[in-house]
Amino acid sequence: MASVGDSMRRRIANRPRRGGGEHADETAGAVEPYRDAPLYDWEYRRRRHDVAFYRMLADERGGPVLDLGCGTGRMTAPLVRDGHRVVGVDLSETMLGGARARLGRIAAPRRQRGLLIRADLRALPLRGRFPLAIAAFHTVQHLVDDGALIAFFTAVRRLLADDGWFAFDVFSPDPRWLSRPADEWYDRVVFRHPTTKETMAYSASHHLDADRRALHMRFAYQRLDSDGRRVGRRRTVKLCHRQLNPDDVQRLLRRAGLRVLARWGGFADEPLLWPPAPSVATNGAVHHTEQHVYLAGPRPARARQRHTP
């Protein structure tokens, strides 16, 4: 007969390990890049093309807009400034702090149209029907399992108006970049940290977990002295992205009662080339479509009945 001690030992052994258990690097890869919100904002300060795209959708569809994985409010704040009501959701308190600060810079009463909620996309605690939901800047790729993605898409479906739109984008790396030797360090960049004002350098490396379809990227940050020599502790930040091609996206949306209404290979109407076909620019350079942008909507009820097992 099993003793109380045995059952306690079993419970301890089965308890999820601190930091994410079996797929700890995937969990860390959805959290670590978002611990330094000012650095995040500084790194992506020139990324404006996606903001223009999501603003255009909100103008077309109207609010309230559900901004899923809103981060520091890169989308939330401009949408509120445009006059829309926006509900921003994110798991990171640090990133939400950045979003709060952005909203605080918008004049009243408009800023009151922004509401920020701390929640996990895998268990959205929201009600209501939104004409537009967005998940900007590769946010969906933090959900690695099919199960987590389907749960998230199903919740989005529940929160969408019957003619609502769900827009999101996915990073689809160039196969030549992807095939770089795993765990070699590339792309050294020297910069001044926006808060500490220290001169720093970072380099990046990555490897693909082909079984999980999880791309593990690492960014190593280190301070430089006045002669450009590395000093102090090297800090490594993990970033993990589920790899999603257009067939995966279509299949997973469908399981959640959604369908692709439109898709692009960028934010300015570029075609999404799938199966992948590198495009050649006028200067002869070969380009791969790295930004996949999707617009989805609810599947009509009859189509769902016919195809859903």
Ligand SMILES: C[S@@+](CC[C@H](N)C(=O)[O-])C[C@H]1O[C@@H](n2cnc3c(N)ncnc32)[C@H](O)[C@@H]1O
């Ligand atoms: C690349 S950032 C995008 C932020 C913002 N949408 C933008 O365009 O700048 C991804 C965001 O997703 C959030 N995130 C990751 N996993 C999450 C989860 N399971 N639930 C809620 N938010 C999550 C992160 O905290 C981060 O703010």
